[in-house]
Amino acid sequence: MANTRSTTLDAPWQSPEEEPIVRIENLVKNFGSVYAVDDISLSIHRGEFFSLLGASGCGKTTLLRMLAGFETPSSGRIYIDGQDVTHVPPYERPVNMMFQSYALFPHMSVEDNIAFGLKQEGMPKAERAERVAEMMELVQIERFAKRKPHQLSGGQRQRVALARALAKHPKILLLDEPLGALDKKLREKTQFELVNIQERLGITFIVVTHDQEEAMTMSSRIALMHEGRLEQVDTPRHMYEFPSTRYAASFIGSVNLFHGYVARQQDDKLWIQSDDTGAELLVRHSQPLPTGAEVSVAIRPEKIRLIDQPTGSENEVQGVIKEIAYLGDVSIYHVDLPTGKRIQFTQPNIQALAEQPLTWEQSVTLSWLPNSCGVLTE
């Protein structure tokens, strides 16, 4: 889950005085009684690489299509760069879209596809040729200028689609599953390229994706959507480390959730009586919670440590290994606790051949730090 963005990246969403490039207010889109987008309000700032993440049918594509102008909102407003575009047709919006299917014009060459939008806005021929050449260089497809889309590979088509959508220098580029049709290796390579292009041009990118890894790698911020609503809007790191809901915690990465009730709280220490572990869990949590409140404790598999002997301190559980998945870099172990709860933890495979590898039916003691886990109330 490496984030390719530079750490010095400024965070425009933290400066409230700046006018966001996209402002969505109470947006609703319903098809009869089905609400594809259900009361979403969201601000996206200039130069962001913003991801709309969610499972299929969560409404992310509908939201993107409303930004492009292909769907009319049932209610609510969309502002782009301060201008109300809610009822502006797509051909008059300062945005361009890269389609999931690429939607390249099959009867036009690569060049003509890229020049298409520029021709529509009446750009002079010489300037147009220059811009097209610039775009082809940007995505490295100069060699295929005269080819038709059906003579290109999937990866090349993807580049043409990107160049075509960028050619008009839109204020916002909308990308619908831009890497969805590529194979894994190419997808990983292209992720970095997309980020580089976005940083070079400074255009705001809004990406729809169902792939959480892709969203984590590329985005400045992620909006996680679930059943037409925003589950959480955050930076990739915050989204992963501090999910605000159970859904967010389990959608991004893997997580162990322990069900329980607040036992007591002292300063930032919170004790939770969990029926899943049969013991009290200690979590660092500064917001006050009422005693007896129903909560979940979330702990990521990689933050669970294997220890030799039980020490009797907090957050220790014992169990038996039931399943092992060897992934090469890490192994995932599924452990059954005495209460019947199954949890998972991962171990990096540091040695090529461990002398005493963990094996099935082995009893283990697991432990984690109070500040490695989070409390979820929703």
Added chain:
Amino acid sequence: MKLLQRPVVTGRALIIGVPWLWLSIFFLLPFLFVLKISISEPILAQPPYMDLLREFSDGLMTIKINLGNYLLLLEDPLYFNALLGSIEVAALSTLFCVLLGYPMAYAIARAPDHMRLPLLMLIILPFWTSFLIRVYAWIGILKNNGLLNQALMWLGIIDSPLEILHTPVAVYIGIVYSYLPFFVLPLYATLVRMDLTLLEAAADLGCRPWKQFVLVTLPLSLPGLMAGAMLVFIPVMGEFVIPDLLGGPNTLMIGKLMWTEFFSNKDWPLASALAAILLIVLIIPFVIMRHYEQRNEEANS
């Protein structure tokens, strides 16, 4: 490898061979007969032409080839004018079919899913009645005291009946009516397959709906449009029944002329020569159609 491939090749040959055989027996062979008759001399006999092979005597075989029929076709302006007349009628009818049929095909292709089949059925429905009966029905509609004139007079639009039957207008009405489905169906097939995201892409890049149509839909439907146009143009070139029933005495078309030469004048060789020339002329639009069909296949691959 070779052993493995052998039965496959024979299977292919068999499958390709059947249509080849069919076309050879029922198309190529009859055409060769026609070609043979077209270069023979007309006589008063049954059949009314002289065999090419004659005077087999003293071990000498004489073949007489008569190019007089073709020369006559070139010399007498009647035939050239008939050919022009046919081209004119075919071209104009095709144009009318395009103007009328494109909106129809477009509307059906873009209709909601559950409406498409009923609408297509309406296009195909006339085929359930004999072609000849449908043309005769037009006589009843178009004649001076026919349905159309009665309706127009009853509505008070006209005072005296319009003279439509036995004029070129009646021929065009009959031809466009009869051939319209042949234009609509291939065009519909092309339009319905079109990826509608392409229109969204065009809109996204700044095209208003009309330009989306001109720059995307129209060029992409060209293969279907050309296939449909040729399916109208080619048979209308040789059309005989419609001009004969609905047209007047001055409707000059090559099909009608051929019929006259064959049945009235009993000049089989001349009629055959006409048929041969018509076929050669029709190769041109046929090549155009093949070109667009190939483009269509390419685009779909």
